[in-house]
Amino acid sequence: MAHCERASKPLLQCLQKTYTKGLPGLQLQSTRAFQSTALAREEAQTEAKSAPFHKAPDPALVTSPRLERRLLRQGIAPVGSRRRRAALQGSSNIPFEQLPFQCFQEARKVLIADREEKVRDIQSMSEKIARLQALPTEEAGGLQVKKSKLRAMELHLEHLKILADVNDPLVKKKFEDGQGDLSKPIYRYLADRKWREYRRKILVQRITQMKVIPDVLPHCDPIVDTKLYFNRSQVQPGEYVNAKVSTTAPKLDVQLFEGGEKLVTIAVVDSDVPNVEKDGFDFKMHYLAVNVPISATNTKVDLAQLSAESQVVLPWEPPVAQKGSPYHRLSLFILEQKDSKPLDFAAVKAKETNRENLLPRTLQARYHLKAIGAHLFRTQWDETTYEVMKQIGFPEANMELRRKRVEPLPYKRRNPSTFR
Secondary structure, X not given: OOHHHHHOHHHHHHHHOOOOOOOOOOOOHHHOOOOOOOOHHHHHHHHHHXXXXXXXXXXXXXXXXXXXXXXXXXOOOOOOOHHHHHHHHOOOOOOHHHOOOHHHHHHHHHHHHHHHHHHHHHHHHXXXXXXXXXOOOOOOOOHHHHHHHHHHHHHHHHHHHHHHHOOOHHHHHHHHOOOXXXXXXXXXXXXXXXXXXXXXXXXXXXXXXXXXXXXXXXXXXXXXXXXEEEOOEEEOOOEEOOOOHHHOOOEEEEEOOOOOEEEEEEEEEEEEEEEOOOOEEEEEEEEEEEEEEEEOOOOEEEOXXXXXXXXXXXXXXXXXXXXXXXXXXXXXXXXXXXXXXXXXXXXXXXXXOOOEOOOHHHHHHHHOOEEEEEEEEEEOOOOOHHHXXXXXXXXXXXXXXXXXXXXXXXXXXXXXXXHO
16 A cells, blocks of 8 residues: 555545534535436546546546656646545545534634634725825825825735735645635735745855855845746756757746736846956856836746847847856846836847946946846856857857966975985
């Protein structure tokens, strides 16, 4: 017996018992009256049984790792944990809110009463906001005072909406199953909290340990979850990317945890371009786009599909690392535009024509941008780099960089005469 099935056996035994006392409206299939026609639910189950389970696995019931991988290849994620799916295979299909556990039902009564209180507070705050909006500007104390009061009241209203549903077990179940609607404040709050528990910590660790902050930007406080993909493969922060793979522009998944839409600037910069003359490193901008819209529900950004007439200032240039040079850090920044207003694309494109030594901190000061997201990947010399160099016309692709030999000081030189 599998571990998940053995662990779910006590739960399965509880679910199979018909606890109907004290649960009005709960009717199990074994107690329904005689009917001449089958229920629609039973008909659907009969149709589903016509196809073998191993050919059409149910995402809510599958427990085999092989079938789980098949679903993932089809783009379907299994619902919930494997232990829960194993328990549901042999249990009666009881709705989650009608589970026959007295403690669970008593706790739900307390949560329902608390939610009703929060709903009354939400209605009261909504009425206050409507009254303030209808109030003339002079009576409200001026335009700036009215705007600040409205902003504070709207933030408090959003907080009350979160408090109304944050303890609801149905909301938590739906979020854990990946079925949360991010247009609602409660699911954005839960997604933000989950991201900050682990993924954001890893990102901040990478960009600080690898000195992206402050080499590229003096400060960055990520508030959006940025995922980067090359050819459908997700790249973890700081991961090495093959030179041939990075010849095409990546795709992004920028998850915003606030309501509304923002316009952002996306910049990808290489901060480790070797400079032999000055024995140091230069910067190079590999991609720059402005006026890119993102929101909590509109998260997909394909850098190769952005408009060349209104968004792309500098198109994607494949990053390469010359043989003998250390690894290159390719930093990607999501920069919020001031008040989410569009920039003058023609003016930006006319001014930003040189990729060399174009710094994100220069763009930040010049166009009043604010860094709200970041990502990082690395590239180094590999077996495909020379081919990519010839493809993009990289100068001196045959040259190999070598470290200059540093002669030791006289008193540190090895003198064989002293060894006698």
